[in-house]
Amino acid sequence: QVQLVESGGGLVQAGGSLRLSCAASGRTFSSYAMGWFRQAPGKERELVAAITWSGGSTYYADSVKGRFSISRDNAKNTVYLQMNSLKPEDTAVYYCAASSQKWATSRARYDYWGQGTQVTVSS
Secondary structure, three states, rough: OEEEEEEEEEEOOOOOOOEEEEOOOOOOOHHEEEEEEEOOOOOOOOOEEEEOOOOOOOOOOOOOOOOOOEEEEOOOOOEEOOOOOOOOOEEEEEEEEEEEEEEEEEOHHHHHHOOOOOEEOOO
């Protein structure tokens, strides 16, 4: 069982930056692939970024490539999402998720979810 708690969301102007954090409980955090998803009103939840259990490989949605960066610190049981050059279309609830697979880029492969944190980007 893994429990996930996100933090770091908020209101920011377009062009600004935010860093989201996701703290995980459980001694097996380092064995989980981790992902950040987002869901805007009226839209489906989409994968924004993912990272392997070791941190050796990452995935980014085309819409955030070059602007967002995912990382993890297994010693701290924490995964991060650094978001730069934010745009109004990045406005959404951002969710952290954990997969018991070593690598996961589809929603169906994620087993545990956080409660979400709101990110609002004003124009």
